[in-house]
Amino acid sequence: MAISKKIEAAINKQINHELMAAYHYLGISAWFEHQNLSGFAKWFLVQRQEELEHAQRLYQYLLDRGGQIVLDALPKPKSTFTTAMAAFKASSELEKSNTRAINALYLLAKAEDDFATLSHLQWFLDEQVEEEKTMSESIALLELAGKDSSALLMLNEKFGARGPQEE
Numbered sequence: 001m002a003i004s005k006k007i008e009a010a011i012n013k014q015i016n017h018e019l020m021a022a023y024h025y026l027g028i029s030a031w032f033e034h035q036n037l038s039g040f041a042k043w044f045l046v047q048r049q050e051e052l053e054h055a056q057r058l059y060q061y062l063l064d065r066g067g068q069i070v071l072d073a074l075p076k077p078k079s080t081f082t083t084a085m086a087a088f089k090a091s092s093e094l095e096k097s098n099t100r101a102i103n104a105l106y107l108l109a110k111a112e113d114d115f116a117t118l119s120h121l122q123w124f125l126d127e128q129v130e131e132e133k134t135m136s137e138s139i140a141l142l143e144l145a146g147k148d149s150s151a152l153l154m155l156n157e158k159f160g161a162r163g164p165q166e167e
Contacts, residue, residue: 002065003117007108010104010108011062015059015071017101018058019074021095022055023048024077028078028087028090029048031079031087037084038160039157040156040160042159044091046162061117088135091135092132092135095131099128102121103125142155
């Protein structure tokens with residue numbers, strides 16, 4: 001069964017949202033590198049890669065269902081921040097926005113009785129719980145560190161130890 005045009009358009013929108021998030025994380029990574037905080041920079045590069053993988057999952061799914069891919073221009077990402085906390089808060093808002101977008105896509109698939117898309121999106125719903133939790137925990141750690149530069153350097157080292165997620 002071919003995918004509906006409504007679902008096709010919504011999945012394309014989500015693909016572009018995931019690519020925009022990846023671009024956003026690349027900009028944040030560059031900012032952290034400029035601040036000589038390479039651990040945080042690496043952490044955001046891992047985040048970037050995850051977003052690209054999410055886009056690829058949706059891309060392949062849409063192709064598998066006979067849909068057409070439509071890629072949009074990506075907005076310039078913010079790449080300057082006042083603090084590490086500001087970068088993480090911006091990222092947290094981005095993840096919340098992504099959750100809302102995936103929820104809307106899920107509701108559309110439900111309204112369209114597109115059970116294959118509902119099944120495919122379940123992974124994304126679960127993933128967003130993890131993404132928002134990770135951002136919340138990161139912000140909490142930065143709040144604990146406060147203005148203590150040695151604590152920030154310890155967090156930089158901790159975040160730099162992050163490797164790619166296994167999916």
